[in-house]
Amino acid sequence: MENTQGNTHPDLRGLSLMVVDDDHNNLRTLGHVFQHLGASVTGWGSLRQARLSLRFHGQDAIVSNFRLKDGTGLDLLPDYQARCPEGSFYLTGDSRFFNVDPVDSLKQGIRGYFKKPVDPIELANRLVADLASKTPAEGLAKQLAPYLILQDPVMAEALAELPSFAVTSEPVLIQGETGTGKELVAKALHGLGSHAEGPFVAVNCGAIPENLLEAELFGYEKGAFTGANRMHKGYFEQAHQGTLFLDEIGEMPPSAQISLLRILEEGKLQRLGAEGQVRVNIRVVAATHRSLEELVEARQFRSDLFYRLNVLPLFLPPLRERPADIALLAERFLADSLRDRNWQSPIPCLSIEAKTFLQYHGWSGNVRELRNVMARLAVRLTEDMREIPPKLLRSVLRSPSALPSPFASGQEGGIYIPKGTTLTDAEWLLIDAALQQSAYNRSQAARLLGIGERTLRRKLNES
Ligand SMILES: Nc1ncnc2c1ncn2[C@@H]1O[C@H](COP(=O)(O)OP(=O)(O)OP(=O)(O)O)[C@@H](O)[C@H]1O
Incomplete structure (x- = not known):
């Protein structure tokens, strides 16, 4: 991949990556850079969310902060190895956590440690080197x-x-x-x-x-x-x-x-x-x-x-089983719809949160549903918009169909609960969906779930 100065940047196209960090700024920075380099990125702020997401989607690599508000990045490793035995796992964090033997860590399945502040390009280069053979796509x-x-x-x-x-x-x-x-x-x-x-x-x-x-x-x-x-x-x-x-x-x-x-x-x-x-x-x-x-x-x-x-x-x-295609298709469909509407400004991109949100949707209508959602989204954008917030996407996924779609009322805006999900995890999916739907307003989310706010707070603290 070449930038305007002719320098070559690491090319992450075709790779699906998960970034886990409870520091929102770090999460955004790494996510943005990786996305810009072509990867399909999912970002999570807690161990619980990352674990849950892994149940739905495998990832070529995970970059997790060591310290997370509900555990450590290492706690994610067994889940990841069970889901993606070939995947690559990296830890970021404070140097004092990294006082470990590199051979031992490799045996444990950790491909590398990156001391904060992390240079995203250095990390991306490392990913390219480690995962080069994984892009036959x-x-x-x-x-x-x-x-x-x-x-x-x-x-x-x-x-x-x-x-x-x-x-x-x-x-x-x-x-x-x-x-x-x-x-x-x-x-x-x-x-x-x-x-x-x-x-x-x-x-x-x-x-x-x-x-x-x-x-x-x-x-x-x-x-x-x-x-x-x-x-x-x-x-x-x-x-x-x-x-x-x-x-x-x-x-x-x-x-x-x-x-x-x-x-x-x-x-x-x-x-x-x-x-x-x-x-x-x-x-x-x-x-x-x-x-x-x-x-x-x-x-x-x-x-x-x-x-x-x-x-x-x-x-x-099905589309939900190929997460790296979702954001790519979404941006392509959005660009097509905007061009059809004679859009003059640069095509707005999807924020990392919006991409994560798209990956979380069940897509029972698969690519056709995604295309329809993007066409509906295009109608709601204004020319001054540069990045699409997840809130706007959520409202499009929830809204009654503006275009003829066979998935208008029942399935769209729903959540996907695969067979075999435990009751506890299913409850978490519902809580998470309610939180997203209410823009993380807990009293509103509690109302949506039909429980008291104190009960919701208790459940959140149990995470
Ligand atoms: N990989 C893809 N790249 C670009 N567009 C796609 C892709 N997959 C599907 N689409 C678009 O999604 C829509 C549905 O695709 P298509 O009609 O090929 O699906 P299908 O499996 O034949 O559906 P059905 O079973 O309902 O006939 C079409 O608009 C198609 O252009």
């Missing part, structure tokens, strides 16, 4: 940049085989929750493959009425049925020499499943009402947000078709 991200944005190693791992899948003509089955980017991945497979010069035809199998689906997919001859006044080429023929993207394949009715299987096996199709068959050369990419295995078990999807489609599988992780 970069090459893939560059290759896929014309199609989609990616930085998080979890997403990079999920898509690692995409380029090699693209150059074959076997079917690809993409599975992932709604809004995770399945259609973009299908376009990338098309664009990087041997059918790139041909058409990309996308069909949502769940959106076409069942009685029309076969006519739409396979086409029909003139007079095949009442109203068939002329010959019509179906989506398969339209995609000839290109890619046919069958979205929501799990919704395909059984009769169409049989025809699809035949086409995949023979490379030929028969229009409705036709005598002969037409040869088609297409690359089929199918996608589903439902588990096809479960549909097969429930006998709603043919197992022979499942095996024929599932030759090259790709699983897209």
